[in-house]
Amino acid sequence: MSLREKGAITGVGETAYSRESGRSVLSLQLEASLKAIEDAGLKPSDIDGVIPYSGVVAEDFITNLGLPDLRYSAVTPLGGASCVAAVQSAVAAIAAGICNHVLIPVGRNGASGGRIGTRVQQMPQFRLVGEFEMPLGAIAPAQLYAPMARRHMELYGTTSRQLGEIAVSTRANAMLNGNAVMTKPMTIEDHQASRMISDPFRLFDCSLESDGSCAIVVSAAERARDLRKPPVVVMGVAEGHPDSPSVITQRPDMTRLGIAKAAPRAFEMAGVKHDDIDVAEIYDCFTYIVMCQLEDLGFCKKGEGGPFVESGAIRLGGKLPVNTHGGLLSQAHMVGMNHIAELVRQLRGEAGKAQVRDAEIGLVTGYGDMGDGSVAIMRRG
Amino acid sequence: MSATGTYNKLVPEPTPHSAPYWEGLNRRKLLLQKCRGCGRIRHYPQPMCPSCHSMEVEWVEASGRGVIHSWTITHHAFHPGVREDLPYTLATVDLEEGVRMLAQLRGVPDDKLRIGLPVRVEFETVKDGLTLPYLVPGEPA
Known part of the structure; x- marks a missing residue:
């Protein structure tokens, strides 16, 4: 059984994004969840599946939303790849006949709560890094991921300015979004002048730490047609794990992420080609991670990500507009659920000033932990 | 240290x-x-x-000999304990035995860093009962 077209995104909801909400993660997630359920034209009591992200559990949603008969709960612990992987899990549960409407909320007070950069030390999936690398001074994702980018630069001639193009393009898109944390324009010179964090990553190569929540509802495709908004149908979805998934140091090919394994599965399931993709929301915890995924997805060859982005291809109006909402780099770090929300808006024609004309088919990815990947291809229903 | x-x-x-x-x-x-x-x-x-x-x-x-596979130079203190070390170079190294290690690299100017640069492992006892490896320039194989 294929998951092709078995599920659709029927609702999306977002809180205001900020650096200081002063609110609990649960209250943020409940607000976004209610908005997503309302956007779908559903009642909270229609929700019969929930995939919470972290810090909260399914029971919190039963208790607060008053869910009478939750039939499915799961977790997808892939860090930033969790949200798109949760879509796969939701569609699989729906296709198996377990449930009809799955709520997937994500929320955090990453800026006002625990700092993301230091929180990783407590995460069990980083146990090997915690024992063998953190005591040597390799502590934060910026440091752990930087050697992947440096090797790419040495092997293929990729430059910091090419990474900067991703930051600049993403910022320009955020300027069109009314709910973005970053509101000032950025030039390549601004990027080059931003302070070095862990070479080659400058401050503007790194994503934000944000407060807020984003939630979606995934529904059975046949039920989605009768709801409030046009459904956004999941054509193909897959997750992939890299070789040496716990430590980048030991990875045979440091420039290849887990999404390289997932992408052929998702494209085959969807039955579409790269040229069919009108818009792409690519997980962007760091600029380089966008470039590497564009290669691993097959939008350009390995090593050609630098010239690809430098050509203007990922800008609005380019060959493949990327992160039309401003991404984790400039809108907010909502673990990539905001990428799914933006793709839904694009395919509904609700993306406002950032709308890609006649967007019919789009792609969204997740990247998490030490290289886990996930990708979904969706179409206007 | x-x-x-x-x-x-x-x-x-x-x-x-x-x-x-x-x-x-x-x-x-x-x-x-x-x-x-x-x-x-x-x-x-x-x-x-x-x-x-x-x-x-x-x-x-292990022989302790290897070559640089990649690196990063850290300028930001992600933990209070590393503030005095800034900036420091973390090198990923291909060991002769076919596996990799990661450690701080000392004694190589930033502009001399390159893939394939020979390095070797040294050791320092940083506290009672804890010895950590670090890397220094090595002889070409």
Whole structure:
């Protein structure tokens, strides 16, 4: 059984994004969840599946939303790849006949709560890094991921300015979004002048730490047609794990992420080609991670990500507009659920000033932990 | 770094699988797991050989020689304990034994860093019962 077209995104909801909400993660997630359920034209009591992200559990949603008969709960612990992987899990549960409407909320007070950069030390999936690398001074994702980018630069001639193009393009898109944390324009010179964090990553190569929540509802495709908004149908979805998934140091090919394994599965399931993709929301915890995924997805060859982005291809109006909402780099770090929300808006024609004309088919990815990947291809229903 | 005073960096929590590795460092030896089933050398320490699934291991001493695979130069203190070290270079190294290690690299100017640069492992006792590896320029093979 294929998951092709078995599920659709029927609702999306977002809180205001900020650096200081002063609110609990649960209250943020409940607000976004209610908005997503309302956007779908559903009642909270229609929700019969929930995939919470972290810090909260399914029971919190039963208790607060008053869910009478939750039939499915799961977790997808892939860090930033969790949200798109949760879509796969939701569609699989729906296709198996377990449930009809799955709520997937994500929320955090990453800026006002625990700092993301230091929180990783407590995460069990980083146990090997915690024992063998953190005591040597390799502590934060910026440091752990930087050697992947440096090797790419040495092997293929990729430059910091090419990474900067991703930051600049993403910022320009955020300027069109009314709910973005970053509101000032950025030039390549601004990027080059931003302070070095862990070479080659400058401050503007790194994503934000944000407060807020984003939630979606995934529904059975046949039920989605009768709801409030046009459904956004999941054509193909897959997750992939890299070789040496716990430590980048030991990875045979440091420039290849887990999404390289997932992408052929998702494209085959969807039955579409790269040229069919009108818009792409690519997980962007760091600029380089966008470039590497564009290669691993097959939008350009390995090593050609630098010239690809430098050509203007990922800008609005380019060959493949990327992160039309401003991404984790400039809108907010909502673990990539905001990428799914933006793709839904694009395919509904609700993306406002950032709308890609006649967007019919789009792609969204997740990247998490030490290289886990996930990708979904969706179409206007 | 010094062996005296309060040590305020992150410290490892060895497991039954990794204890021989940390004990080896205290004897200034870089020890790697070698599978007794198929002979494959692996790093970091883990209970099972992913090739033959044997859980029997012996520990072999690495030559300590390798070449740079990649690196990063850290300018931001992600932990209070590393502030005085800034900026510092973290090198990923291909060891002669076919596995990699990561450690701080000293004595190589930033503009001399390159893939394939020979390095070798040194050891320093940073606190009572904890010796860490670091890297210095090595001789070409």
